[in-house]
Ligand code: HEM
């Protein structure tokens with residue numbers, strides 16, 4: 001039965017598809033001639049997606065390992081770390097009389113900084129939207145590839161280079177940059193400010209500038225592709241929510257990253273050319289610096305004008321993935337499709353006018369803060385609309401509780417928990433107490449860190465067959481899910497209490513604060529779960545790489561019975577995606593359980609008298 | 615591979631669309647510079663100075679170059695080979711002259727004591743006009759390639775070459791308008 005329908009669908013595309021005069025060269029295509037051009041300097045969106053994904057996974061392991069090291073310091077400051085000296089070298093200072101090794105404080109700051117930078121930019125921006133925008137945009141809109149495959153390739157290689165430069169900076173004798181992922185001046189603007197502010201910061205700037213180029217090249221391509229290369233019948237209102245999310249994400253990136261770049265240029269001028277954009281009234285070792293007239297707040301404005309949209313650049317793709325995967329595995333149309341689209345647009349727009357909520361305590365005029373409080377709280381409205389729609393999509397669904405679906409549900413849980421604490425922080429009066437404490441750390445790790453990872457995992461488990469032609473192991477997937485969600489809550493839930501009590505973030509040690517002594521046990525608890533969480537992720541990594549070669553094979557084109565176009569392409573992916581004609585789209589992406597039919601793919605024409613779309 | 619782009623249903627060539635997206639991005643960067651300028655200026659400690667004379671000249675030059683490049687483009691489309699080539703060369707030379715006069719403007723200000731490292735108002739001035747000049751140099755590089763093509767390739771008005779020329783033209787107009795905006799901004803809000 002299944003075979004018969006698949007056969008019919010093939011005929012449909014062949015006979016009623018859209019002929020764009022594409023000539024498939026199965027072998028000897030000029031882009032696939034040899035190993036180097038096929039796998040390394042590839043211009044094929046499917047290969048580039050995998051490059052982004054695997055590079056992202058490698059960075060995620062590095063970034064997570066760093067967090068384990070600094071959590072050791074926070075949870076078990078007494079414990080000897082001599083055993084990691086082989087990896088960290090001189091950054092573990094061994095006391096010769098006792099033999100006890102301690103993490104050097106400077107390196108603690110460097111680790112925190114690198115952890116933030118790597119996770120925010122390399123993993124959750126490039127690894128998430130780079131992977132899935134590349135994989136899904138051409139597939140789901142029915143395009144042969146990106147508008148400019150060459151620029152797409154460059155986008156990956158700029159990201160790769162950014163990674164190389166950052167990686168190199170880890171091995172500098174003065175250490176990598178250590179002034180926090182937000183790189184506020186003066187630590188970032190004065191090379192002599194701290195050990196990481198010299199060469200470490202220079203390389204950080206070089207790396208992130210390359211990264212900005214990568215994001216812009218990618219983003220221009222995604223936007224152009226979505227607007228220009230949709231197949232016949234794929235109107236904007238028929239696009240899957242994934243595509244809407246990637247599209248708006250790319251617009252946010254295109255408009256906000258250049259602002260970050262402008263901040264970087266000014267930093268570079270301050271560091272190397274002697275200007276004072278961000279410097280004023282600075283004393284180093286009791287000596288006043290002759291650099292005056294600038295303002296460090298100016299940098300904060302420029303940074304957060306990117307920084308806030310950036311957090312949505314991270315979460316929107318995850319939201320899109322969750323909406324799509326959830327509909328497929330709940331066997332129901334996504335609830336409120338248009339409301340979902342409008343809330344993506346609203347979130348995208350609002351994200352540009354709330355940046356100063358990161359600066360309530362930076363000396364910004366409190367009256368101006370009020371505007372930012374209002375806009376910040378308004379973001380809760382479209383966010384709540386989305387949460388409502390996800391829950392309603394689940395309600396009464398014919399749910400398949402497999403790994404991708406579990407991660408979708410986990411995403412919604414995390415997004416609710418973290419979104420609620422955002423509302424606390426968005427009130428400038430409450431923020432006086434909360435700012436720069438572990439409450440903020442808990443907020444953004446839950447709502448951005450864990451939630452975005454869950455979206456990414458949902459996507460990986462769901463589209464793995466489309467990427468590698470095999471399935472990931474379900475049992476290991478479930479172990480991964482439960483292990484991760486339990487340890488994530490165990491890590492971040494207690495942090496809220498620590499933060500409410502006023503414990504500041506980014507401190508190496510709390511020895512000298514009597515008030516914080518009673519958190520010692522809680523910090524141990526958190527660290528233990530951080531280590532568990534790290535090892536649980538290894539289950540995923542093993543599952544991922546094992547399944548690439550040995551996973552269960554995908555035998556039919558559309559194993560999940562999904563409606564979107566990527567599941568109409570051949571099992572063995574080909575250059576140009578569809579062998580002959582392009583599919584023509586006749587309906588929206590969410591025809592599940594419609595008129596007695598379990599699901600109807602987007603390229604199936606409407607039946608006589610059938611009402612289309614939504 | 616090209617043929618993935620030849621999609622008759624597109625109203626605008628995808629490469630041109632991509633260029634416009636890139637220009638939006640560059641606009642945001644200069645928007646950030648000028649906003650930072652306004653914010654910093656409002657905070658006080660701001661040195662005022664008059665625009666150097668050379669900048670008025672360079673502004674005139676780049677406006678003319680936009681016009682000549684446009685003439686060159688329309689001549690190309692109607693097959694007027696000699697006007698196409700000559701106007702292209704003229705635009706290129708005017709573009710180079712623009713950068714040279716920007717340089718004169720900078721030295722003029724230096725002579726008056728406004729320098730990069732001094733008051734932040736001067737730093738902003740050099741930053742904004744300097745990074746704009748870099749974008750013009752990018753445009754000059756594109757014009758050089760276009761000129762080389764004009765003199766080495768066989769004259770042939772094809773869809774593909776029109777598209778390519780159109781990209782250069784769009785970008786050149788863009789850096790022109792960008793400069794006009796920046797210049798007026800610098801004059802008004804000094
Ligand atoms: C209901 C929505 C939200 C509100 C009202 C909100 C509000 C806030 C506020 C006011 C702060 C600043 C706290 C401080 O530093 O004192 C903050 C920090 C942060 N938020 Fe949210 N937030 C929301 C949702 C999100 C989402 C969806 C993300 C990411 C996907 C996110 C990521 C972050 C990050 C990364 C930080 C901290 C950055 C840092 O200082 O290192 N937030 N949030």
Ligand SMILES: [Cu+2]
Nearest residue numbers: 308355357358
């Ligand atoms: Cu924010």
